[in-house]
Amino acid sequence: MSEKFSQQKDYMQLALAEAEKAAAAGEVPVGAVLVAPDGTVLAALGNAMRRAHDATAHAEMQVIRAACAALNNERLTGCDLYVTLEPCPMCAGAIAEARIRRVYYGVADMKGGAVDHGVALFAQPSCHHRPEVYGGLRESDCAALLTDFFRLRRNGEIN
Amino acid sequence: MSEKFSQQKDYMQLALAEAEKAAAAGEVPVGAVLVAPDGTVLAALGNAMRRAHDATAHAEMQVIRAACAALNNERLTGCDLYVTLEPCPMCAGAIAEARIRRVYYGVADMKGGAVDHGVALFAQPSCHHRPEVYGGLRESDCAALLTDFFRLRRNGEIN
Numbered sequence: 361m362s363e364k365f366s367q368q369k370d371y372m373q374l375a376l377a378e379a380e381k382a383a384a385a386g387e388v389p390v391g392a393v394l395v396a397p398d399g400t401v402l403a404a405l406g407n408a409m410r411r412a413h414d415a416t417a418h419a420e421m422q423v424i425r426a427a428c429a430a431l432n433n434e435r436l437t438g439c440d441l442y443v444t445l446e447p448c449p450m451c452a453g454a455i456a457e458a459r460i461r462r463v464y465y466g467v468a469d470m471k472g473g474a475v476d477h478g479v480a481l482f483a484q485p486s487c488h489h490r491p492e493v494y495g496g497l498r499e500s501d502c503a504a505l506l507t508d509f510f511r512l513r514r515n516g517e518i519n
Numbered sequence: 520m521s522e523k524f525s526q527q528k529d530y531m532q533l534a535l536a537e538a539e540k541a542a543a544a545g546e547v548p549v550g551a552v553l554v555a556p557d558g559t560v561l562a563a564l565g566n567a568m569r570r571a572h573d574a575t576a577h578a579e580m581q582v583i584r585a586a587c588a589a590l591n592n593e594r595l596t597g598c599d600l601y602v603t604l605e606p607c608p609m610c611a612g613a614i615a616e617a618r619i620r621r622v623y624y625g626v627a628d629m630k631g632g633a634v635d636h637g638v639a640l641f642a643q644p645s646c647h648h649r650p651e652v653y654g655g656l657r658e659s660d661c662a663a664l665l666t667d668f669f670r671l672r673r674n675g676e677i678n
Contacts, residue, residue, distance in 0.1 A: 409593045409616075410593060412593075413587050413588065413590075413591050413592055413593050414584055414587045414588070414593055415583060415584075415587055415593045415594065415595065415613060415616040415617035415618075416575070416580055416583060416584055416587075416613050416616065416617075417593075418616075421575055424574060424575060425573055425574075425575055428572050428573045428574055428575075429572065429573070431572075432572050433572055434568045434569060434571075434572050434573055434574045434576075435574065436574065448612055448616075449608055449609075449611065449612035449615070449633075449638070449640055449646075450608075450609050450610075450611075450612025450613045450615075450616055451609075451612070452608065452609075452612075453607055453608035453609025453610070453611075453612055453633070454574060454575050454609045456608070456609075457568075457574040457575065457577075457607075457609055458574035458575075459574075471645065472645070472647070474608075474612070474645075477645070478643060478645035479608070479638040479640065479643055479645070481608055481638060484637060484638055486630060486631070486633075486636070486637035486638070488631070
């Protein structure tokens with residue numbers, strides 16, 4: 361397909377690499393990347409709730425905070441987020457607060473997601489900013505990471 | 520009323536003081552306090568989005584992160600949150616992630632709130648943790664701070 365689509369897969373590949381690093385550190389493997397309007401990667405990070413002892417340290421929150429710091433701006437207008445798993449309500453709220461332009465996610469989260477499932481935050485009349493959303497990018501790779509992680513945890517091979 | 524209720528007003532007074540400090544720094548005046556099960560104040564902070572250049576730095580997020588750091592724990596089980604304004608979707612999500620026991624808020628936010636308005640997150644079947652919620656504590660004082668702030672900003676006395 362287009363060069364643009366190939367770029368999008370590259371960004372998701374970077375998010376997948378962060379998810380793998382998170383898994384190696386005992387975190388649920390979710391990774392995210394924040395990309396500036398000119399295509400520059402502003403931040404690439406994974407879940408860090410256990411490592412950082414921080415309930416809010418989901419991958420999306422991590423890259424939003426890092427990108428705000430990099431740009432010295434509380435708004436990420438025109439920036440795009442890539443994340444391996446559909447964002448939860450906290451992260452969807454942060455995406456709206458940061459005025460992110462587009463959200464690309466890998467695998468849907470029927471139980472915990474808040475973009476295309478659950479409260480479907482961006483479709484609510486109360487939502488003050490609606491990013492464009494594209495789900496299913498590198499879906500099977502993103503899903504496999506999570507499936508493997510939870511299988512190993514169930515088997516007691518990781519805790 | 521009971522000594523307990525008086526304590527709750529004291530915690531909200533502390534949240535109000537943080538909201539006032541935020542206003543003095545040019546932030547929308549919202550303050551929050553995180554209280555441990557034994558009544559110890561773990562964190563008291565206000566909105567810092569502009570000061571910190573961080574879209575996620577709402578008062579509630581600030582105290583949740585600080586309290587997690589203080590306890591070295593990603594869960595704030597048994598802890599209570601006091602906040603001058605009804606939490607937004609991001610903060611309501613973070614409250615559920617952190618497993619906070621009770622949320623006391625001052626003034627309802629019909630437009631931006633996500634506890635008793637908007638997506639009413641804790642009432643959703645997809646919500647995995649439901650704190651007890653008590654709205655209207657020191658309501659008029661919490662509301663007055665916000666009303667004054669937005670009046671001054673409309674008049675160009677602050678920017």
